[in-house]
Amino acid sequence: MVVRIYSLSPHVANQIAAGEVIERPASVVKELLENALDAGADTIHVDIGFGGLNHIKISDNGIGILADDLPLAIAPHATSKISQLHDLYAIRSMGFRGEALASIASVSRLTVSSKPASQAHGMMLRVTEGATHLEPCARSQGTTLDVRDLFFNVPVRKKFLKSQLSEYQAIEAVIKRFALSTPNITLTLNHNDKQTLSLPAARCEQTTLLRIKKVLGRGFLDQAIHLDVERAGMRLSGWVSGLKYQRSQNDKQWIYVNHRMVKDKLLNHALKQSYEGMLHSGRHPACLLYLTLPPQDIDVNVHPTKYEVRFQQPRLVHDFITSHIKKALSLPEASDCVMSPLVSKSHSSALSEPCQSYTYPVTSSKRGQWLVLNTQFVVIFVQNTPYLLDYDCLQHHLSASTVKTLTYPMLSRPLLLPVSYLIDQSNYSKFEAVLPLLSDLGLQCEFVSESRLRIRTLPQAFPLLDIQRFLDAIPTVQASQPELLKLLLASQSFDAYQVTEEEQEGLIAFLNQAPDVFRLCCRVLSTLTCRGFFHG
Ligand SMILES: Nc1ncnc2c1ncn2[C@@H]1O[C@H](COP(=O)(O)OP(=O)(O)OP(=O)(O)O)[C@@H](O)[C@H]1O
Numbered sequence: 001m002v003v004r005i006y007s008l009s010p011h012v013a014n015q016i017a018a019g020e021v022i023e024r025p026a027s028v029v030k031e032l033l034e035n036a037l038d039a040g041a042d043t044i045h046v047d048i049g050f051g052g053l054n055h056i057k058i059s060d061n062g063i064g065i066l067a068d069d070l071p072l073a074i075a076p077h078a079t080s081k082i083s084q085l086h087d088l089y090a091i092r093s094m095g096f097r098g099e100a101l102a103s104i105a106s107v108s109r110l111t112v113s114s115k116p117a118s119q120a121h122g123m124m125l126r127v128t129e130g131a132t133h134l135e136p137c138a139r140s141q142g143t144t145l146d147v148r149d150l151f152f153n154v155p156v157r158k159k160f161l162k163s164q165l166s167e168y169q170a171i172e173a174v175i176k177r178f179a180l181s182t183p184n185i186t187l188t189l190n191h192n193d194k195q196t197l198s199l200p201a202a203r204c205e206q207t208t209l210l211r212i213k214k215v216l217g218r219g220f221l222d223q224a225i226h227l228d229v230e231r232a233g234m235r236l237s238g239w240v241s242g243l244k245y246q247r248s249q250n251d252k253q254w255i256y257v258n259h260r261m262v263k264d265k266l267l268n269h270a271l272k273q274s275y276e277g278m279l280h281s282g283r284h285p286a287c288l289l290y291l292t293l294p295p296q297d298i299d300v301n302v303h304p305t306k307y308e309v310r311f312q313q314p315r316l317v318h319d320f321i322t323s324h325i326k327k328a329l330s331l332p333e334a335s336d337c338v339m340s341p342l343v344s345k346s347h348s349s350a351l352s353e354p355c356q357s358y359t360y361p362v363t364s365s366k367r368g369q370w371l372v373l374n375t376q377f378v379v380i381f382v383q384n385t386p387y388l389l390d391y392d393c394l395q396h397h398l399s400a401s402t403v404k405t406l407t408y409p410m411l412s413r414p415l416l417l418p419v420s421y422l423i424d425q426s427n428y429s430k431f432e433a434v435l436p437l438l439s440d441l442g443l444q445c446e447f448v449s450e451s452r453l454r455i456r457t458l459p460q461a462f463p464l465l466d467i468q469r470f471l472d473a474i475p476t477v478q479a480s481q482p483e484l485l486k487l488l489l490a491s492q493s494f495d496a497y498q499v500t501e502e503e504q505e506g507l508i509a510f511l512n513q514a515p516d517v518f519r520l521c522c523r524v525l526s527t528l529t530c531r532g533f534f535h536g
């Protein structure tokens with residue numbers, strides 16, 4: 001048998017290339033947003049019909065495309081962004097391959113209308129299955145790409161698409177990611193003629209933060225740690241989550257390299273390593289990080305989707321990221337950490353501050369929400385019913401008789417890193433007597449030497465325990481369980497505090513164990529009062 005070799009027609013070749021760049025409607029949106037950014041637009045409107053399966057329209061007010069260049073814009077390997085091989089080694093734009101529009105045009109019915117400032121009127125180019133038609137149109141400066149019936153001529157690809165809703169969600173995710181690398185661009189998104197996202201341009205720090213909150217949710221920023229560091233031409237800025245914000249999914253790890261959204265293995269590994277041993281197993285941190293480095297130090301021409309990058313000096317980049325995130329988290333690298341990171345501001349200073357000056361994070365959990373209102377009151381939801389918990393009252397009523405309803409040993413929660421506490425040697429015997437009782441209260445400690453105690457667990461029922469204050473006061477109280485329990489209650493720290501799901505459950509379990517205390521200290525709030533609290 002004789003086998004002959006043929007050149008593929010441009011149309012078939014484009015369809016093959018399109019398979020790599022355009023996987024689903026969200027890939028079209030990503031490419032078109034990046035083109036609008038490269039065109040210097042400061043306003044972009046996105047209209048989606050049926051999850052992008054029927055219709056994707058993206059309009060911008062950028063520099064536009066000259067009428068003569070419109071046919072070239074949809075031709076393969078035609079670009080205004082690079083002109084010679086050398087340019088490839090220092091890419092400053094989002095696009096550079098001249099591939100995206102050609103790919104989109106080969107798998108959809110595409111219309112490009114555009115008007116550059118120098119042209120008296122706009123021109124519109126229609127493309128269907130390789131056939132083009134150019135005509136004048138009325139429009140203001142900028143470009144509109146209108147993509148209909150995506151994959152109409154690639155039934156196999158169409159079969160792999162998901163439902164309208166999941167395709168729409170993928171598009172929304174792309175737009176949100178894009179929005180956080182381009183704060184100066186006004187962005188709107190409509191789905192099936194309804195506005196679903198509106199992000200005005202953010203021109204100052206405050207409005208930038210508002211945009212971040214809108215996109216990533218309040219919970220992240222409220223406790224995130226800000227960093228902005230520079231070394232050897234590299235800059236890392238943005239936010240990383242503190243140790244109390246742990247997610248079951250790694251979906252909020254947003255890293256940009258030179259403003260490009262990437263999903264890069266090296267960067268993900270650096271992030272993971274920065275938190276190693278500090279998060280509960282199966283939990284992930286969140287981040288919004290911007291890494292910038294000289295364009296010649298990275299290669300973005302790794303994968304057709306440009307989600308991966310290759311660094312000239314991967315080790316340097318990796319270490320730069322891990323060392324600075326670790327520093328931002330203020331976590332010493334040794335396994336034993338000193339007491340200070342655990343201890344927040346002193347109780348007395350917290351008490352003297354007026355209520356309004358606190359920032360109270362609201363945490364959602366399976367059980368509902370939890371809101372620390374001030375040094376005295378906490379709103380908790382137990383099976384969807386809001387309760388106002390009075391801590392002063394709780395301390396007052398936790399008399400010896402109610403304490404009896406508790407079962408010992410009380411539940412403990414292990415510390416991710418054991419903490420050390422220095423004791424005066426004259427108090428050694430006092431601590432020695434107290435240690436077995438502390439263990440019953442869920443606080444497991446051991447002597448490392450006569451002057452140093454190592455604390456391994458904390459009582460689950462006391463999520464706000466200021467452990468240093470508690471241990472400092474031990475020599476002053478009787479070595480008995482009720483006395484130590486009272487001291488635990490008196491050693492609560494009421495600083496602005498992110499309550500984890502585990503801690504909420506700890507206290508709820510504690511309140512369930514002592515129903516008398518719960519009745520005395522918690523009042524059911526009317527829905528109205530409760531709304532007032534959350535909005536106030
Ligand atoms: N919204 C737009 N405004 C102005 N010019 C545009 C716009 N979209 C595309 N173009 C022009 O059309 C050309 C082709 O776009 P296309 O996206 O196919 O390639 P690219 O952006 O150069 O590279 P890549 O394939 O990597 O995206 C661009 O180089 C640009 O000159």
Ligand SMILES: [Mg+2]
Binds near residue numbers: 035
């Ligand atoms: Mg492009």
